[in-house]
């Protein structure tokens with residue numbers, strides 16, 4: 558089963574109109590010369606429309622979305638329809654920083670996943686264990702609970718049009734990366750758990766790795782059979798580094 562790798566940049570809370578203009582233009586120019594990889598950038602909300610206008614063949618996504626599909630009295634929220642309206646194609650859901658700092662429970666993440674798809678966007682569902690969970694041998698239990706909550710709410714069919722990102726929390730922004738063996742082991746577990754429900758959907762699903770991916774380690778990680786690209790934080794803020802990682806995706 559061949560899956561086109563996806564390399565997605567999560568800018569987190571970094572940006573300005575000046576930075577967006579430079580970074581997106583550089584990434585779009587570089588990505589135009591790459592075949593065999595899809596590239597996605599996810600700036601903060603205020604810069605999404607600007608990014609769309611500059612992105613060329615690069616897709617643009619949001620870093621979060623409201624769990625409510627319709628318009629209404631939800632002050633401060635942005636729904637999927639608004640993101641679709643301005644040209645976004647994806648939304649990151651359940652990033653560990655949302656889960657840790659903003660109370661995104663497994664149930665809320667599942668509702669956001671459903672709302673994202675209802676708007677015609679592709680959810681990039683993030684799951685991952687904390688260091689103490691890994692050290693106490695609970696990695697698979699944590700990932701299963703995060704995954705199952707979405708499968709139960711949305712149905713396995715919903716994964717035909719979704720992306721999963723495995724992001725061990727201990728590797729995000731820390732400079733510590735999962736080894737290719739660790740990443741492959743977890744990715745195979747995720748795919749296997751979904752294959753128990755639908756083998757075809759699981760075989761087609763792209764599962765990204767995220768956590769301190771850099772130009773120097775991307776090829777090795779993306780070379781693992783169940784790793785289909787990456788979700789990139791810090792290194793997505795420098796076009797040269799991000800494009801080198803996209804290049805590694807193209808070569809995987």
Ligand code: PEP
Nearest residue numbers: 729730767768769790791
């Ligand atoms: C992320 O923000 O999802 C991430 C993986 O960050 P970093 O690449 O900086 O670890």
